[in-house]
Amino acid sequence: MSTQLSETALPHFRSDTHGRPDIALLRQAPVFHELDDRLLTRIGAVSTVMTLPEGEQICRQGDPAEHLFVLISGQVALSNAAPNGTSAVVEVIPPGGHFLLPTVLARLPLLMNAHTVTTSRLIAIEAEALLGLLQVEVSLATALLRAEALDFRRLVRQVCDLKLRTTAQRLGCYLLALSKDQSTNTASLRLPFDKRLLAARLGCRQENLSRAFAALRSLGVETHGSRVILHDISRLRDYSEPDDMNDVEFA
Amino acid sequence: MSTQLSETALPHFRSDTHGRPDIALLRQAPVFHELDDRLLTRIGAVSTVMTLPEGEQICRQGDPAEHLFVLISGQVALSNAAPNGTSAVVEVIPPGGHFLLPTVLARLPLLMNAHTVTTSRLIAIEAEALLGLLQVEVSLATALLRAEALDFRRLVRQVCDLKLRTTAQRLGCYLLALSKDQSTNTASLRLPFDKRLLAARLGCRQENLSRAFAALRSLGVETHGSRVILHDISRLRDYSEPDDMNDVEFA
Numbered sequence: 001m002s003t004q005l006s007e008t009a010l011p012h013f014r015s016d017t018h019g020r021p022d023i024a025l026l027r028q029a030p031v032f033h034e035l036d037d038r039l040l041t042r043i044g045a046v047s048t049v050m051t052l053p054e055g056e057q058i059c060r061q062g063d064p065a066e067h068l069f070v071l072i073s074g075q076v077a078l079s080n081a082a083p084n085g086t087s088a089v090v091e092v093i094p095p096g097g098h099f100l101l102p103t104v105l106a107r108l109p110l111l112m113n114a115h116t117v118t119t120s121r122l123i124a125i126e127a128e129a130l131l132g133l134l135q136v137e138v139s140l141a142t143a144l145l146r147a148e149a150l151d152f153r154r155l156v157r158q159v160c161d162l163k164l165r166t167t168a169q170r171l172g173c174y175l176l177a178l179s180k181d182q183s184t185n186t187a188s189l190r191l192p193f194d195k196r197l198l199a200a201r202l203g204c205r206q207e208n209l210s211r212a213f214a215a216l217r218s219l220g221v222e223t224h225g226s227r228v229i230l231h232d233i234s235r236l237r238d239y240s241e242p243d244d245m246n247d248v249e250f251a
Numbered sequence: 252m253s254t255q256l257s258e259t260a261l262p263h264f265r266s267d268t269h270g271r272p273d274i275a276l277l278r279q280a281p282v283f284h285e286l287d288d289r290l291l292t293r294i295g296a297v298s299t300v301m302t303l304p305e306g307e308q309i310c311r312q313g314d315p316a317e318h319l320f321v322l323i324s325g326q327v328a329l330s331n332a333a334p335n336g337t338s339a340v341v342e343v344i345p346p347g348g349h350f351l352l353p354t355v356l357a358r359l360p361l362l363m364n365a366h367t368v369t370t371s372r373l374i375a376i377e378a379e380a381l382l383g384l385l386q387v388e389v390s391l392a393t394a395l396l397r398a399e400a401l402d403f404r405r406l407v408r409q410v411c412d413l414k415l416r417t418t419a420q421r422l423g424c425y426l427l428a429l430s431k432d433q434s435t436n437t438a439s440l441r442l443p444f445d446k447r448l449l450a451a452r453l454g455c456r457q458e459n460l461s462r463a464f465a466a467l468r469s470l471g472v473e474t475h476g477s478r479v480i481l482h483d484i485s486r487l488r489d490y491s492e493p494d495d496m497n498d499v500e501f502a
Contacts, residue, residue, distance in 0.1 A: 138387070146356060152406065158410055164338075
């Protein structure tokens with residue numbers, strides 16, 4: 001690729017960069033889905049595509065946010081470390097997701113660390129250039145306002161989950177969400193990441209996650225490593241009481 | 252007040268409405284702090300000031316969001332009910348705060364119920380009119396993007412709190428936040444709402460809150476009803492490990 005990359009477009013980690021993203025790649029991300037070609041071309045001109053290996057730190061809590069990231073493939077964990085060194089996984093971003101948007105928009109130091117869970121392909125969009133575009137592109141502001149709103153609602157659900165549900169119920173809701181496209185009463189699925197990370201995401205210790213899996217066994221949840229079979233979805237649903245409002249359906 | 256109020260500006264609850272807010276009243280809210288007089292006049296023209304009694308439901312989970320609310324005085328609790336009827340208090344909005352912003356911007360059904368904890372004075376801003384203004388007013392979009400970002404970060408802290416800290420530590424952090432203006436090692440403060448609501452906000456049962464207060468007694472936390480005296484702030488801080496990043500200081 002012959003495009004010249006600016007200094008700030010190249011975060012200092014072990015990455016293979018692949019030049020600018022094209023319009024089609026940007027539009028794959030829901031956050032940019034509705035934007036027209038002209039605007040996506042402008043965003044692409046301040047963006048870089050990169051591939052990072054598993055376990056790579058992308059950014060560090062407390063640092064300024066220099067990029068908005070969009071994840072094309074792979075998985076990225078966002079975590080926050082308490083002063084005593086314990087760490088909470090706030091979210092695991094799936095392909096198509098973005099991260100650091102509120103921090104870029106508020107021009108505040110990063111609240112969270114981000115690291116790749118698996119080999120990941122990302123688009124890094126320069127924060128200052130994006131903020132500049134925002135001043136003149138109303139449709140970009142509208143798209144980002146909506147994206148921030150959906151991110152906020154996802155976090156509200158997580159707060160409610162943590163306040164209202166037991167670990168076993170939270171695990172049940174998580175498994176149901178993974179199998180939501182099933183129209184039958186059974187499902188076979190694969191956990192998208194290891195149980196250590198799953199425990200951190202659910203906000204429990206690993207031994208509590210094991211206990212939660214054991215509690216769900218009597219409700220027809222069978223596990224073999226990362227493979228999970230749900231034998232009775234309606235019973236699991238009755239027990240876990242998942243939130244019945246789904247933003248994806250409403251959106 | 253002689254101003255004619257439109258139908259959608261008047262939610263159907265027991266309220267004393269007091270016409271349109273003036274520019275100075277709107278600007279008291281941090282979300283509108285930076286906006287110029289011209290824009291605030293436009294926002295004021297689609298807003299209504301109202302006073303609601305204690306315990307009044309303002310809006311209901313699942314309904315469309317017809318207004319963005321700014322709280323001038325009083326307190327409003329935002330809660331989410333699970334299918335089994337148990338309810339989690341996600342936030343208690345203090346004076347100057349706003350609520351329902353992400354839901355208005357995403358044009359999605361409300362995730363939460365809102366009710367007044369005490370007699371409250373509010374500004375209700377018509378959602379559709381606000382969304383219309385957003386299409387033509389870049390500085391409004393910028394202000395709302397920043398407000399959403401700060402709301403998001405507050406919720407990230409809460410998720411981390413729930414995942415990383417015990418109930419006693421969460422209570423400690425809460426008490427420290429209430430006394431953050433103290434430069435000495437002691438503080439006397441008043442809980443802004445009752446212990447039932449405090450337990451729900453912290454995500455615990457009332458008996459666990461009592462246990463948490465008991466646990467903090469040995470750290471110099473003395474309580475008399477809603478009055479709390481902190482005798483040794485630095486010791487309470489060591490125990491509770493509050494987040495050392497403060498958006499207000501950075502903002």
